[in-house]
Amino acid sequence: MLNRRSATLLLLLATLLWGLAFVAQKNAMAHMGPLTFIGARYLLGGLAVLPLALHEYRRRARPLKRRQWGWIGFLSLNFLLGSWAQQAGLQFTTITNGGFLTGLYVIFVPLILLVVFRTRPHPVVWLCAPMALAGIYFLNGGTLDAFNNGDALVVLSALFWALHVLLLGFLSRETGLPVFLSAMSFLIAGLVAGAGSLAAEGPQLSALSAGWIEIAYAGLISTAVAFTLQAVGQVHVPPANAAIILSGEALFAALGGAALLGERLPPIGYLGAGLIFAAMVIVETIPLLVRHPHRA
Numbered sequence: 001m002l003n004r005r006s007a008t009l010l011l012l013l014a015t016l017l018w019g020l021a022f023v024a025q026k027n028a029m030a031h032m033g034p035l036t037f038i039g040a041r042y043l044l045g046g047l048a049v050l051p052l053a054l055h056e057y058r059r060r061a062r063p064l065k066r067r068q069w070g071w072i073g074f075l076s077l078n079f080l081l082g083s084w085a086q087q088a089g090l091q092f093t094t095i096t097n098g099g100f101l102t103g104l105y106v107i108f109v110p111l112i113l114l115v116v117f118r119t120r121p122h123p124v125v126w127l128c129a130p131m132a133l134a135g136i137y138f139l140n141g142g143t144l145d146a147f148n149n150g151d152a153l154v155v156l157s158a159l160f161w162a163l164h165v166l167l168l169g170f171l172s173r174e175t176g177l178p179v180f181l182s183a184m185s186f187l188i189a190g191l192v193a194g195a196g197s198l199a200a201e202g203p204q205l206s207a208l209s210a211g212w213i214e215i216a217y218a219g220l221i222s223t224a225v226a227f228t229l230q231a232v233g234q235v236h237v238p239p240a241n242a243a244i245i246l247s248g249e250a251l252f253a254a255l256g257g258a259a260l261l262g263e264r265l266p267p268i269g270y271l272g273a274g275l276i277f278a279a280m281v282i283v284e285t286i287p288l289l290v291r292h293p294h295r296a
Contacts, residue, residue: 011242
């Protein structure tokens with residue numbers, strides 16, 4: 001049985017894989033449009049995880065209710081829109097702006113919980129969420145370029161990602177089918193994006209061939225593995241806490257840029273890395289220490 005600590009480690013591993021995928025996402029835009037890339041990566045990821053998803057579903061005692069299928073459709077819609085808005089925005093904004101603005105979902109998740117669902121996150125979230133967001137800002141150099149339409153798309157993607165985190169946690173706990181939920185989201189988003197790319201982008205086989213490495217990594221590792229780890233981990237980690245842990249994607253993206261592209265953090269970036277790491281540690285340890293003070 002997976003416990004809270006193991007679930008947190010799964011979320012951290014997912015953020016590591018996403019952080020390394022940021023380079024692939026950006027490079028893929030040199031060969032194809034955002035819908036083409038999204039369709040290819042999600043169909044590949046969905047097919048890769050489908051056998052495991054069907055095995056999980058067959059073990060369920062009762063079939064899903066119509067209401068639950070409706071929520072899965074809404075989950076998939078947010079997944080698709082978040083992916084498209086982010087990918088489209090990266091065509092027009094800088095990596096600095098894109099990395100910071102995507103991180104806004106760290107703030108959006110507890111706000112949506114409070115305003116829409118009337119659920120109060122643990123008080124430590126209100127300390128750690130701004131801390132993580134500030135960390136992302138400093139990690140990106142402590143500056144932002146002029147705001148443009150690409151930035152607006154990335155902000156919109158952060159809202160959809162926040163809804164995705166909330167819905168995924170809720171449905172994973174309610175259905176007990178985290179892998180199946182992931183596979184359905186991948187396949188639905190991939191089919192819709194693929195159809196959209198045929199209508200709007202006219203994808204060429206040569207473009208897919210030129211970007212096959214980016215598609216393979218994003219589809220198999222970033223999608224099939226990382227998003228499935230997120231779904232499994234969120235069964236045991238509250239959504240606001242999970243959002244803060246997932247903000248570590250920016251930290252791992254910086255480490256990936258240093259390892260793969262030879263990029264180096266500005267001096268203030270190390271402060272940002274420390275803030276993100278501190279936020280991830282505090283949001284998981286303080287509630288535990290308050291609940292079990294004899295373990296301190």
